[in-house]
Amino acid sequence: MERLLEAVMARAGHVGRISDLQRLSGGANMESWAFACGGGRFVLRRAPSAEWIAARPLGMDGEAELIRQAHAAGVRAPEVVAELVPSDGLGIGFVMGCLPGTADPEVALSSPPQLASDLATAMAGIHALAPDKLTFLPKLDPAQGVEGLARQFEEAGGDRPAIALGLAWLRSNLPPPAPPVVVHGDFRIGNLMVHEGRLSGVLDWELAHLGDGHEDLAYGCMTVWRFGRLDRQGFGLTDVDTLARAYQDAGGEPFDPARFRFWLVYRTVWWALGCLSMGQSWRSGTDRSLERVVVARRCAEQELDLLLLLEYEAPEAERQRPVPSTSQPARESKGEPEAAEILTAVSEWLAATVKDKLSGRERWELAVAQNALGIVRRELAGRADPADKALAEDILAGRQSLRTEGLLATLRARTLSTLSADMPKYPALGPARALWSQA
Template sequence: MAVEARLMGLARRAGVPGPEVHMALRPEDGLGEGFVMEWVEGESIGSRINRSDELVAARAGLARECGRALARIHAIDLDSTGLNDALHEVDPAEEVRQTWERYKGFHSPQPMIDFTARWLLDHLPPEGEPALVHGDFRNGNLLVAPTGMAAVLDWEIAHIGDPMRDLGWLCTASWRFGHPEKPVGGFGSYEDLFAGYEAESGRAVDPAHVRFWEVFGSFWWSVGCLGMADQYRSGPDRSVERAAIGRRSSECQVDCVNLVIPGPAAGVVRAGGDDGPDLPRVDELVGSVREFLRSEVVPAMDGRAGFLARVAANSLDIVGREMEHGAEARRLEANRLRNLLGVDLPLGELRLLLAEGLRDGTIAVDADGLVEHLRQTVVNQVLIDQPTYPGCIAALGFDADS
């Protein structure tokens, strides 16, 4: 945490909004790691930043402010500050490969993740001058006051690398919080972000370069969500929140679909219903528990317990959609895979076969039927996991002429 405190101090001196760090704890203090910093007023919850009436004026200029702040971060000299010795350097190819390897360790084949990794490695940006990279600069890690940006937070994964990574991460769809039409954090436009960056840095921004990192952002967070599920399965965190976040991987994957293989999504799962004779049916039992949580438990609980009760109710929504659509989605997926791969195996083995073929290059990214299969599979899954997710709606409403 001493490095994080140091980074915050350097950024503040460079003109980046943030608190003054008064002191960093030392071993002789006997208080562990940490630092003492100034209190700064502002809103940090992304959804509130995007909808608060008090922040209307701040939102109007926030994308440009972000561009200016990032340009100042990236201009911090690595040699004179000693950051070259304090931080590790990661190039784009290494970031992709590290994330890909982490995903493989979960043993949960998701061929769209493998396809996206291949796409990223095939579209690496040109080499440039490495810079200080914040690493997690996004809506949710900013403090915003009515007057504008009040602080940049959460420096713990800062490193040296491609500065455009920060711009792409800020534009990643997961951080738009209900406003997909505003690609910069759900509050601004690419044009304003780039204008702020260019005015401060004197360097032109290549939108294609930023787009690479936007794709990487959805790729990285799709793997991160699977990591949450892995934590639930293996510990140490067995909370209902971890399990639920695991199902958000499909949201990120559909964002990758929309970015790298946009097109019509055919064969999506439609409601089938269960007309079985049992009273009550399983879906009715699940629904009754869900409504109990929403109508009685959530209103009676505050803080984290209330939040987790809402998460639990949302998870039961997923269970209900899985019961209604899951079998048909898997049947369609298996049929497409058998046609694509030319073998008749169980679905789990077919998924692994496709994933391994994408990993070792024996299956080309332009193989006949591959893109259509990936698009339809991901859309069917996100229809179960979160059918109102903006990326899902965009995929279903794809218009080749738009």
């Protein structure tokens, strides 16, 4: 790989040997490889497969061009230095200059208040890019987007009632048309480089499109992208009103709470279905990485968040209805080790004998593997089945809703059980359990 990269960099005017090549951890879709060449630091960003990129609305050539235009307009974005061609033998992608700092959420969330203003300014700058110079970007109309999610839901089985509840709400709460702007599509903590407490660059432009700028504002405020900062809805850094004012002061449009709420629900449904699609990608062979099957189990996180977003539209009596128990009595093992115990033994062995021998991406993948073992172990101990196609169909058809007696309590109980097995460390789980236990 080093030899092939040297030829690419030489073509771009950066002559020298490739050194310190390493794959970066994280990244749910794309591969990122950091390396040094000719005295500079760079990052190779490429697709995991040609099949995967073929199904994506925005090609990597379009993504590279968008980053170029954003960089030229003063948005804190990487500099694209080279694009791959088939003869390079490296797949599909491009090379960028390496930005200073880190995308580690813990670093971002411990930064001073100025970081929130930096993010608002960057969003406003992205939304100010000229759409007529980026006509290759896909367009997202809210109504068409919702129906696209509905089709994706059916393709994923159409059997998750909490997602059906979100889809039904979206269909009933479509916002009026808004002038299209360039939307980053994945603007959140974790995709933003932070250096010395300030924003140094915006990463991961693969989901960019033309649409409503409030989508970017809402997406970064989702619970999942606040990494435990439940008390600071504005990207985990501040409150939404302060973020919105900073965005408007930087040239962004006036804040519309109704549009913000629509996109908050929309992207929560979108990510729930995105998680499920990871499992489909693994089954089809498009990407057989372990990460795919583990991320698929994160769907339950978004189902919890959907209930927390929408439950206030239920009648008071339904919000106060006790949550039925789905727990099963613990069973004491006295004979041969059970399957769950064997999984625990394997996980402990990996931690004791393998973990210290790994670093970088491999160490991160070990953590994913241990997480997978934990999911299976907890499922064996008892996990409510989140699938109920008949109920999902009733919700989409309007035959059942949050006004239906006992529906909210049932969905709460199932979601708590599913999420406790799949992702028990999700920050919103404990507070939700405490809140609902008071009903």
